[in-house]
Amino acid sequence: TGVVEYHESKCDNVIVNKGDILSFITWGGGGVGNPLKREADIVGLEVKRGLVTVEGARRYGVVCDAHGIVDDTATKKLRSEMQSKRPAKDPVFNKGPDLKTILANSERETHLKAPKPPVFQPSAEMPRAAE
8 A cells, every 4th residue: 555666776865764665676787607507496586585577587497486486397398498599609798778779668667767868078088298
């Protein structure tokens, strides 16, 4: 029966009263290595704790329910299918979608208005000393 409020990241001075619940939900790291090699039970535990969604777990090739209970047979099958479609060598870094896509999806994904795109100014170089 409460009210949900969304705030920008790195905000402070949020008033929290007795009985309120304050949750900071932030993005995790991109991870290193093949996500299909993550331990399925750990992914299930993360689902149980609300850190990963059931849909997100599937991106690791883990099939589980909302309580984090892993279906081992379905997980092995999904991981086999996903592994067959992976490149032979992992890319060094996945930078995600382009800025236009990030801005277009911002409000739907974060409940906040899209940030203003960065403005790049010409760089000012220090004059070089004559040798």
